[in-house]
Amino acid sequence: MKNNQPAPGKALRWFDPRHRQPGTWAFILNRITALGLTLYLALHLIMLGKLAQGPDAYDTFIALAKTPWIKVGELLVISAGLIHGLNGIRIALTSFGIGVTVQRQLFWGFLTLALLGTVIFGYFMFFVH
Template identity: 35%
Template sequence: MPAGTLYRGREGMWSWVAHRVTGVLIFFFLFAHVLDTALVRVSPESYDTVIATYKTPLVNLMEYGLTAAILFHALNGLRVIAVDFWSRGPRLQKQMLWTVVGVWVVLMAGAFYPILEHTLLSWFGK
């Protein structure tokens, strides 16, 4: 039986897809974030009210997810720059992607407690 004809690119294609998806997600968050910060111009109370939603468990978890998206987009973006400007970049693109994934895993593990501390302390106490 012949293999399917759907293009299944390897590291190159999937990192491109992930870069795109994380980029769009971050852009939409950015709109919301500028709008919520603009409430400091309205009153301290309205700003503190909207920031209170940032401290709920669900949104706190979404902040961890946002950090995941931003960290991947940042590290993979540096890889894209290396592919474009470094003479050995194109040949080492796969190795650089796995380096990006490795650094991302380490940083995300390190960020887990500090970012979710607020929720974890409210659930399990000090």
């Protein structure tokens, strides 16, 4: 009787996209991006702490921030922010009974917008500035 029952320890199975609908893919994406953004916030605060260590420490950090790998990381942060924010709008709308019957289309539309935004930001980050 004990197996097959709901249990908090099964939360990792939330991240299994097999046989799932776009609604669950959005659910998975929102959690992954939320974890990524939380991690970024912590790193961001640590980096801001460099300000307290004087101009040299800050300049060293800025030089590091301009390396390609860090730029890729920043682009991922922007992408995560766009995906999380836009999907958040979708969830807010559907939670108030708006657009529930087109929630799949909303998901694909907002995801396309997020990817488009990522490409635009990437272009400016890598080719303009």
